[in-house]
Amino acid sequence: MLYEIRRYQTLPGLRSEWVQYMENVIIPLHIxxxxxxxxxxxDLDDDDGFVWIRAFPDEYARKAAYRAIYESDHWRTNVSPRVREFLVKDSTTMMSVQSTAKSPLDRHLIGAEPV
Known part of the structure; x- marks a missing residue:
């Protein structure tokens, strides 16, 4: 499995609203x-920090998801402009990782429903 660990810095005081937007708009779009x-x-050490982890079976699936989400009219017209209202520009960090052969997380996710 491929995983992306993404960390966002929200504008001061907007993290709670960002979490709601993630849970109500962005995560359903990804699912x-x-x-x-x-x-x-x-982030317990940063009042404006937010982290999420997404998983993909392989690089092909990740690229297909990117196209389906980020190239859609809905993302470009509705979602992306709102994202820019919440996040500090150029503050996002991302780590792409691949699980090891005996990763407990992979065993946990196989057959599991997404969040």
């Missing part, structure tokens, strides 16, 4: 594109 959302987190 509709067959992306497994593994977990979401708020």
């Amino acid at each position: 509709a594109a067959d992306v497994t959302v593994v977990a979401t987190f708020t």
